[in-house]
Amino acid sequence: SQQGEEDPQALSIQEGENATMNCSYKTSINNLQWYRQNSGRGLVHLILIRSNEREKHSGRLRVTLDTSKKSSSLLITASRAADTASYFCATDAWGAQKLVFGQGTRLTINP
Amino acid sequence: DGGITQSPKYLFRKEGQNVTLSCEQNLNHDAMYWYRQDPGQGLRLIYYSQIVNDFQKGDIAEGYSVSREKKESFPLTVTSAQKNPTAFYLCASTVSGVENTIYFGEGSWLTVV
Numbered sequence: 001s002q003q004g005e006e007d008p009q010a011l012s013i014q015e016g017e018n019a020t021m022n023c024s025y026k027t028s029i030n031n032l033q034w035y036r037q038n039s040g041r042g043l044v045h046l047i048l049i050r051s052n053e054r055e056k057h058s059g060r061l062r063v064t065l066d067t068s069k070k071s072s073s074l075l076i077t078a079s080r081a082a083d084t085a086s087y088f089c090a091t092d093a094w095g096a097q098k099l100v101f102g103q104g105t106r107l108t109i110n111p
Numbered sequence: 112d113g114g115i116t117q118s119p120k121y122l123f124r125k126e127g128q129n130v131t132l133s134c135e136q137n138l139n140h141d142a143m144y145w146y147r148q149d150p151g152q153g154l155r156l157i158y159y160s161q162i163v164n165d166f167q168k169g170d171i172a173e174g175y176s177v178s179r180e181k182k183e184s185f186p187l188t189v190t191s192a193q194k195n196p197t198a199f200y201l202c203a204s205t206v207s208g209v210e211n212t213i214y215f216g217e218g219s220w221l222t223v224v
Contacts, residue, residue, distance in 0.1 A: 031210055042201055042215035088153060092210070098144070098169070099213055103153040
């Protein structure tokens with residue numbers, strides 16, 4: 001069962017622009033995480049936001065969480081060609097002991 | 112270096128064969144996971160294990176089997192009962208706790224020939 005759904009499925013922007021990806025989920029969560037995957041590689045953890053947090057920053061990343069709307073967004077500022085990858089949100093539901101991943105957003109940064 | 116090692120990176124399976132994907136971690140993590148990823152899709156959970164000698168089915172366990180005889184090892188067998196096994200398989204591990212940040216291996220590509 002897919003808990004998270006990312007939007008858009010694919011995003012193509014020019015280098016230097018900001019990229020925003022959204023994630024919606026269905027059940028109450030303990031935390032929400034964002035991961036990055038380069039083509040044909042494993043996933044790498046980017047950032048975690050707890051259910052009692054509304055916003056979190058890490059370098060050029062900004063994540064927001066709205067538990068009333070069951071949604072989260074990931075903003076990448078001043079994008080670079082190296083940011084080209086797929087980005088996944090994952091939710092950790094209370095008592096679930098496992099992460100459930102969304103379908104991902106495929107981000108392409110054009111030089 | 113600490114991490115998760117998956118092998119082989121590429122594997123070809125003939126119809127009716129069982130194949131086993133290896134996953135080893137030296138992070139001293141309690142929990143280990145197997146995910147399947149189809150091209151352009153998200154990850155689907157096959158099996159997971161919170162402790163040695165115990166494991167649970169995920170969302171798509173049919174046609175797969177696992178064992179957890181050692182803390183550092185969690186091999187996945189793709190049996191002949193799995194009718195569409197061609198996919199990218201990802202192994203992951205984490206310290207069991209409140210915040211399950213997961214660490215992934217580099218994945219194994221399985222193709223049926």
